[in-house]
Amino acid sequence: xxxxxxxxxxxxxxxxxxxxxxxxxxxxxxxxxxxxxxxxxxxxxxxxxxxxxxxxxxxxxxxxxxxxxxxxxxxxxxxxxxxxxxxxxxxxxxxxxxxxxxxxxxxxxxxxxxxxxxxxxxxxxxxxxxxxxxxxxxxxxxxxxxxxxxxxxxxxxxxxxxxxxxxxxxxxxxxxxxxxxxxxxxxxxxxxxxxxxxxxxxxxxxxx
Numbered sequence: 001x002x003x004x005x006x007x008x009x010x011x012x013x014x015x016x017x018x019x020x021x022x023x024x025x026x027x028x029x030x031x032x033x034x035x036x037x038x039x040x041x042x043x044x045x046x047x048x049x050x051x052x053x054x055x056x057x058x059x060x061x062x063x064x065x066x067x068x069x070x071x072x073x074x075x076x077x078x079x080x081x082x083x084x085x086x087x088x089x090x091x092x093x094x095x096x097x098x099x100x101x102x103x104x105x106x107x108x109x110x111x112x113x114x115x116x117x118x119x120x121x122x123x124x125x126x127x128x129x130x131x132x133x134x135x136x137x138x139x140x141x142x143x144x145x146x147x148x149x150x151x152x153x154x155x156x157x158x159x160x161x162x163x164x165x166x167x168x169x170x171x172x173x174x175x176x177x178x179x180x181x182x183x184x185x186x187x188x189x190x191x192x193x194x195x196x197x198x199x200x201x202x203x204x205x206x207x208x
Contacts, residue, residue: 003196003204011195011203012046018193019047019152020054024133026102027056028149031139032187033156034178035064037166038197040139040156047137056135059128063140065113066094070120085177090114091146094138099149102136110136142177145185155191157206162198 006014019029029047031040044060051058067073068090076083097111109127116123130136144153158166163178181187188194194206 002207004207005202005204006195008046008201008203011205012043012050014205015043015154015193016047016050016054019135020051020056022151026106026108026130026132027135027151028099028102029135029137030143030148030150030153031137031156032143032153032191033139033141033197034158034163034167035141036168036171037158037163038156039200040141043154043156044137044139047135051135056133057131059110059112059130059134059136061098061110061112061136061138063089063094063138063143064117065115065123066090066097067115067117069115070117079173081174081177081180084174085142085180089140089142091148095148098136098138102130103149108132142181144187144190145181152193153191154193154195155187156197157188157194159196159198 019027029044031044033040041062048058048060067088073083073088075087093114097114101107101110108131109129111127112125113123115121138150143150144155160179164172164175167175167178188206196204196206
């Protein structure tokens with residue numbers, strides 16, 4: 001594999017240019033990576049203002065706002081890696097409330113979050129209108145391989161050693177979920193842009 005070293009600022013600039021060059025319609029962009037071990041939120045946030053300066057309204061939607069209620073997520077225990085991989089994220093709700101509205105026949109209004117996991121109840125947030133040419137930035141984990149309709153996908157990749165090192169101690173139990181994702185989905189191959197972030201201060205873009 002060949003990786004091109006890049007600074008975080010230049011990475012954000014390149015991704016902004018790539019998204020802004022797409023057709024002027026509503027777009028969905030995913031930033032995918034292991035929760036706690038990669039900063040998917042930080043990269044998604046870094047694209048918001050530059051996109052707006054280029055005339056592309058940007059709306060942030062963390063996938064963590066579409067987790068299932070605790071009774072469903074933890075049906076097999078709070079530390080079940082298979083459940084984290086397949087059952088935690090409400091894919092149907094993410095499609096219905098965020099991705100489908102961006103389509104040609106959609107309403108153009110997205111829900112920024114559906115479920116508050118801290119209080120374990122619905123957020124009851126208002127929908128946010130996305131104008132033509134607007135971009136919805138969704139960050140989270142396990143976003144590839146599930147049939148979600150993203151226009152651009154950025155995957156933050158970690159080597160196995162770096163993943164073990166950077167995964168928070170409280171989340172070490174989830175390591176088999178990430179190993180399964182890598183083995184079954186191969187997100188680095190599916191993503192439009194794969195960025196190695198073993199050292200987040202010195203990312204590198206995969207160039208096939």
